[in-house]
Amino acid sequence: MEVMAGLPELLAAALQPAFDRFEPGSDPVVRPSGRAGVDFQANGAMALAKRLSQRPSEVAEQIVGWADLQAVCSSVEVSAQGFINLTLADSWLAGRVGLHAGDPRLGVVPAPRAMTVVVDYSHPNVAKEMHVGHLRTTVIGDALCRLLSFAGHTVVRENHIGDWGTPFGMLIEHLLDIGEEEAAHELSVGDLDSFYRASRAAFDASPEFQERARHRVVLLQSGDPETLRLWQVLVDQSVAYFQAVYERLDVLLQPSDVVGESSYNDLLPVVVQELDERGLLVVSDGARCVFPEGFVNRDGTPLPLIVQKSDGGFGYAATDLAALRDRFGRLAADLALYVVGAPQAQHLAMCFAVAEAAGYLPSAEQAVHVPFGNMLGADRKMFKTRAGATVKLGDLLDEAVVRASAAVAERSELDAGERAAVARMVGIGALKYADLSTDRIRDYVFDYDRMLAFDGNTGPYLQYARVRCLSIFRRASLEIADFLNGSVEVVISEPPERALALALLGFSAAIDETLATWSPHKLCTYLFDLAGLYTTFFESCPVLKAPSPEVRDSRLVLCAVTAATLGLGLSVLGIEAPERM
Numbered sequence: 001m002e003v004m005a006g007l008p009e010l011l012a013a014a015l016q017p018a019f020d021r022f023e024p025g026s027d028p029v030v031r032p033s034g035r036a037g038v039d040f041q042a043n044g045a046m047a048l049a050k051r052l053s054q055r056p057s058e059v060a061e062q063i064v065g066w067a068d069l070q071a072v073c074s075s076v077e078v079s080a081q082g083f084i085n086l087t088l089a090d091s092w093l094a095g096r097v098g099l100h101a102g103d104p105r106l107g108v109v110p111a112p113r114a115m116t117v118v119v120d121y122s123h124p125n126v127a128k129e130m131h132v133g134h135l136r137t138t139v140i141g142d143a144l145c146r147l148l149s150f151a152g153h154t155v156v157r158e159n160h161i162g163d164w165g166t167p168f169g170m171l172i173e174h175l176l177d178i179g180e181e182e183a184a185h186e187l188s189v190g191d192l193d194s195f196y197r198a199s200r201a202a203f204d205a206s207p208e209f210q211e212r213a214r215h216r217v218v219l220l221q222s223g224d225p226e227t228l229r230l231w232q233v234l235v236d237q238s239v240a241y242f243q244a245v246y247e248r249l250d251v252l253l254q255p256s257d258v259v260g261e262s263s264y265n266d267l268l269p270v271v272v273q274e275l276d277e278r279g280l281l282v283v284s285d286g287a288r289c290v291f292p293e294g295f296v297n298r299d300g301t302p303l304p305l306i307v308q309k310s311d312g313g314f315g316y317a318a319t320d321l322a323a324l325r326d327r328f329g330r331l332a333a334d335l336a337l338y339v340v341g342a343p344q345a346q347h348l349a350m351c352f353a354v355a356e357a358a359g360y361l362p363s364a365e366q367a368v369h370v371p372f373g374n375m376l377g378a379d380r381k382m383f384k385t386r387a388g389a390t391v392k393l394g395d396l397l398d399e400a401v402v403r404a405s406a407a408v409a410e411r412s413e414l415d416a417g418e419r420a421a422v423a424r425m426v427g428i429g430a431l432k433y434a435d436l437s438t439d440r441i442r443d444y445v446f447d448y449d450r451m452l453a454f455d456g457n458t459g460p461y462l463q464y465a466r467v468r469c470l471s472i473f474r475r476a477s478l479e480i481a482d483f484l485n486g487s488v489e490v491v492i493s494e495p496p497e498r499a500l501a502l503a504l505l506g507f508s509a510a511i512d513e514t515l516a517t518w519s520p521h522k523l524c525t526y527l528f529d530l531a532g533l534y535t536t537f538f539e540s541c542p543v544l545k546a547p548s549p550e551v552r553d554s555r556l557v558l559c560a561v562t563a564a565t566l567g568l569g570l571s572v573l574g575i576e577a578p579e580r581m
Helices: 007-022 042-052 058-066 090-101 132-150 169-178 180-188 192-205 205-221 225-249 261-277 316-328 342-358 393-411 416-436 459-475 497-503 507-517 519-542 549-572
Strands: 031-034 041-043 073-078 084-087 116-120 156-160 280-284 287-290 307-310 335-338 367-371
Touching: 007 031, 007 041, 007 058, 007 084, 007 507, 042 058, 058 073, 058 084, 084 090, 084 180, 090 497, 090 549, 116 132, 132 156, 132 225, 132 416, 132 507, 132 549, 156 225, 156 316, 169 180, 169 192, 169 205, 169 225, 180 192, 180 205, 180 225, 205 225, 225 393, 225 549, 261 280, 261 287, 261 307, 261 342, 261 416, 307 316, 307 342, 316 342, 342 367, 393 416, 416 459, 416 519, 416 549, 459 519, 459 549, 497 519, 497 549, 507 519, 507 549, 519 549
Parallel strands: 116 156, 116 335, 335 367
Antiparallel strands: 031 041, 041 084, 073 084, 280 287, 287 307
16 A cells, blocks of 8 residues: 655645755755645745845745656745745545545554654542543543554553552551441442541541551551552552443543552662762651752742652652653653643643652653543533532533433434433533543533534534535445545546545644644644535535446545544544434
């Protein structure tokens, strides 16, 4: 099969020999054009002319004269500023769509250099229920994992759960008070909040319980076998509950991806020793700290990263440094993504700086914080229940599916079983898409009615757009696979056909841009725009009643590739797409 690439890469490749005649390796800099009637613009002649002390327009004219673009472009123009304006030939566009129809990856070429990428996301706490605050990290992290895998990288998912610390003394003692069997039952049915609240209430009410809990912490930290066994009961039951939520949310995380804080306990003294040996540790108010360069308070005072507290305990920074040491050492990561809320930006930046100074991180650019904003209620405050409590993630999923069931029932004649399956896909998909379609660094207002709407930039709209594509083949008793094997010639003669074809060939660029900025909303925007162009095409260009069999089959290819693109695009975002609605 011919190696596929995005349109900018193909045009750059066609221009490269001409640019090389001026200066080998110079970049044509091909970008989509915003001008009417022009598809792309090559801007590289301007920089090239400046380096050669020549006029940009003259350099661009020579490049156009040397380049072989006749088969690719119907029009090539040079502006006075030296821009090369490229309008693609309809016949060439049609041929590329035909190639896409025969390519399961729809033109997306695997990355030329496959990397090992560790993605740190989700982060629930043992013996605490997952709540709405875990949604964004989990959904964004899952989408990035899927996208990276699709691009050809090796992805290591790491769920850095909170499974260690002083609260476990109180939790273990409460477990003993109510009995292991009862505790396991409470945790196994997902009643983690009640278990935690009861243990906290016992701790607050009883000095004797407090003493037992503090002693239990000492036993836990010293490795007492029975205490570790009881701790493992809490961890195992909690992880089983987390997994039930992940399966409902349809994300990739598995119990084997759990790497809790406790995983790094043995490395903490090693980290302190290594930092000390490198001359990085400074004792400040009894604590052992590192003062990474460039981090100061408002008054200009250097900021410390506390590695070991004055009482000898280890802070979060020590665990995070141990994790970096492990990820770039044992796991040999090329890149680590931290899908963590925006408020942690400074802490992570300081950890990355210290890890680089310690030799754990080859380059600070290889650890990337992928921050995200908050989910807000209609009052634009943090999303909570009417009673002011934090919304449980399980309850959020339940409500989304219930509301989707009602919405699907109004529009569908499916039987009850199929309707229930579709409602789950629509409800969970709507929830995830509402999150992913928002620029991740922004806050967004959570609104069931908006996210479940079948119009606008929503998950249900895209799912339904794909179903509309598929329904054409069912109505005509045709197999879509017969139009996705590259055997049918595509002909473009109408403007809506051309606009749709151009958009379909932009899928690879949308994937590239999404991964270049770790921003799933860019792929969402592409898919939404594609669905809109398909609607215009479908309303303007008869498909089954086309003027000739050749035109009909060509338009069916456009329908088939649109359905495939919407389906694959939603899939790499982690959203299921039903066949019927």
